[in-house]
Amino acid sequence: xxxxxxxxxxxxxxxxxxxxxxxxxxxxxxxxxxxxxxxxxxxxxxxxxxxxxxxxxxxxxxxxxxxxxxxxxxxxxxxxxxxxxxxxxxxxxxxxxxxxxxxxxxxxxxxxxxxxxxxxxxxxxxxxxxxxxxxxxxxxxxxxxxxxxxxxxxxxxxxxxxxxxxxxxxxxxxxxxxxxxxxxxxxxxxxxxxxxxxxxxxxxxxxxxxxxxxxxxxxxxxxxxxxxxxxxxxxx
Numbered sequence: 001x002x003x004x005x006x007x008x009x010x011x012x013x014x015x016x017x018x019x020x021x022x023x024x025x026x027x028x029x030x031x032x033x034x035x036x037x038x039x040x041x042x043x044x045x046x047x048x049x050x051x052x053x054x055x056x057x058x059x060x061x062x063x064x065x066x067x068x069x070x071x072x073x074x075x076x077x078x079x080x081x082x083x084x085x086x087x088x089x090x091x092x093x094x095x096x097x098x099x100x101x102x103x104x105x106x107x108x109x110x111x112x113x114x115x116x117x118x119x120x121x122x123x124x125x126x127x128x129x130x131x132x133x134x135x136x137x138x139x140x141x142x143x144x145x146x147x148x149x150x151x152x153x154x155x156x157x158x159x160x161x162x163x164x165x166x167x168x169x170x171x172x173x174x175x176x177x178x179x180x181x182x183x184x185x186x187x188x189x190x191x192x193x194x195x196x197x198x199x200x201x202x203x204x205x206x207x208x209x210x211x212x213x214x215x216x217x218x219x220x221x222x223x224x225x226x227x228x229x230x231x232x233x234x235x236x
Contacts, residue, residue, distance in 0.1 A: 003235040010181040011124040016186035020209035021139045022108045026101035027052050034094040049078040049209045056130045058095050060155045107143050109226045117236045119148045126151040126171050131162045163193035192218040
């Protein structure tokens with residue numbers, strides 16, 4: 001595997017969920033609970049990514065807005081054949097279960113070492129998440145990583161979330177850096193799309209819920225299988 005020389009860069013932007021915070025088990029358990037409680041006939045593997053995106057979306061909206069946008073939000077195969085009101089009940093139940101299970105979630109093994117090694121190189125570090133910035137702050141603080149990140153951008157600080165490049169562009173302006181001086185690390189197709197639109201080198205970590213094939217179709221600059229491979233990519 002070719003390596004990336006971080007001496008050629010000035011800043012690294014991380015997505016949170018799926019790259020630093022390992023929320024996969026929490027999402028899986030929440031989906032299983034929803035399937036069992038409401039006796040849904042769905043393929044759990046196919047449902048996981050849909051629900052992960054839906055959970056991210058639900059965190060962006062207050063309840064009245066969720067109701068107003070329910071038709072579009074719940075237009076996924078997980079709810080196929082279900083009436084709108086029941087879709088809303090299922091979604092809120094799964095969302096609440098996820099929030100319960102994520103309290104026991106951890107970070108991906110080795111990601112703290114990568115963050116510490118990047119920090120030692122005097123590169124700036126930021127978080128760009130489609131989640132709330134308070135969620136990112138809580139996760140980073142829980143695992144003693146908050147001291148490494150000088151900038152955290154959540155959905156509440158942009159008008160358009162990923163795949164829109166607004167968040168990346170905002171960080172570049174805050175840092176006074178050009179796109180060629182920064183790397184963005186994510187785990188979803190929306191991360192790749194945002195990186196491309198901002199002209200930022202994008203590394204995709206394929207250890208999340210998104211199928212590797214779908215990530216490759218979006219042509220990330222680099223795709224690594226997991227955090228260990230990311231460590232090797234940076235030659236740590």
